[in-house]
Amino acid sequence: MIWNFIKDILAPKKCYSCNKHWRFLCEECFNKQNNCEVFCYICKKHSPEFNIHKKCLIENKLMSWKNFNWLKVYFDKVLVLTHYSNSIIKKLITHFKFFWKKEIWEELSKHLSKVLIKNSPWLINKNTIILPVPMFFIRKILRGYNQSDILAKNVALNSWIYYNKYVLKRGRHTRQQSKLSQEDRTENLKNAFKINKKHLDKIDKRTIILVDDVISTGSTVNEIAKLLKQNGAKKVIVLCLASN
Ligand SMILES: [Zn+2]
Numbered sequence: 001m002i003w004n005f006i007k008d009i010l011a012p013k014k015c016y017s018c019n020k021h022w023r024f025l026c027e028e029c030f031n032k033q034n035n036c037e038v039f040c041y042i043c044k045k046h047s048p049e050f051n052i053h054k055k056c057l058i059e060n061k062l063m064s065w066k067n068f069n070w071l072k073v074y075f076d077k078v079l080v081l082t083h084y085s086n087s088i089i090k091k092l093i094t095h096f097k098f099f100w101k102k103e104i105w106e107e108l109s110k111h112l113s114k115v116l117i118k119n120s121p122w123l124i125n126k127n128t129i130i131l132p133v134p135m136f137f138i139r140k141i142l143r144g145y146n147q148s149d150i151l152a153k154n155v156a157l158n159s160w161i162y163y164n165k166y167v168l169k170r171g172r173h174t175r176q177q178s179k180l181s182q183e184d185r186t187e188n189l190k191n192a193f194k195i196n197k198k199h200l201d202k203i204d205k206r207t208i209i210l211v212d213d214v215i216s217t218g219s220t221v222n223e224i225a226k227l228l229k230q231n232g233a234k235k236v237i238v239l240c241l242a243s244n
């Protein structure tokens with residue numbers, strides 16, 4: 001009780017942008033934030049529906065991320081609500097990662113659903129499945145929840161898409177990718193994720209929407225997308241709040 005009271009004082013529920021309204025990001029301010037151009041995550045140039053350009057996806061074509069290894073891209077598009085340089089969203093995400101407030105993720109998921117529905121309404125069908133990026137269980141115990149899971153579950157509810165949090169597993173703890181050197185990044189993700197074999201039929205020939213809060217280097221979602229495609233997934237779409 002007292003803890004909740006303290007949390008409310010430290011992180012009160014008011015719009016982070018205009019200071020009014022009884023929400024973390026009011027409708028009006030969300031509309032102002034959600035003005036990011038549709039672009040291809042790899043080359044950052046304009047692309048309809050946030051699709052990765054064919055030329056950026058060509059099989060065996062190696063690509064370079066800023067300060068990163070040469071890699072093949074396994075995801076087909078990255079749908080984002082906003083750019084991470086956007087101060088309001090960045091403030092909301094970083095602030096609430098440390099205040100154990102589930103509510104913020106529930107609220108942001110409503111905005112995220114709108115991004116999905118607005119940009120790729122054709123994804124809403126029974127051949128699509130929403131999966132959260134899994135969190136290592138010790139981290140989940142420490143935080144009390146996995147924010148990607150809250151986002152994924154609520155986007156699924158809002159858009160009537162099938163959702164499953166048991167398909168992907170995180171086998172071990174991984175360090176934050178952006179803080180690692182080139183070689184360490186590849187090593188850090190090696191066998192970090194696994195597919196629960198009992199649920200293989202859930203991804204076979206299906207389009208997967210992989211949900212995470214932020215995408216930075218892209219290496220984590222790429223590793224998962226690779227695993228999903230090796231196990232029969234048709235397409236992998238990444239849906240997240242912010243990207244760099
Ligand atoms: Zn506002």
Ligand SMILES: [Zn+2]
Binds near residue numbers: 040043044045052056
């Ligand atoms: Zn491109």
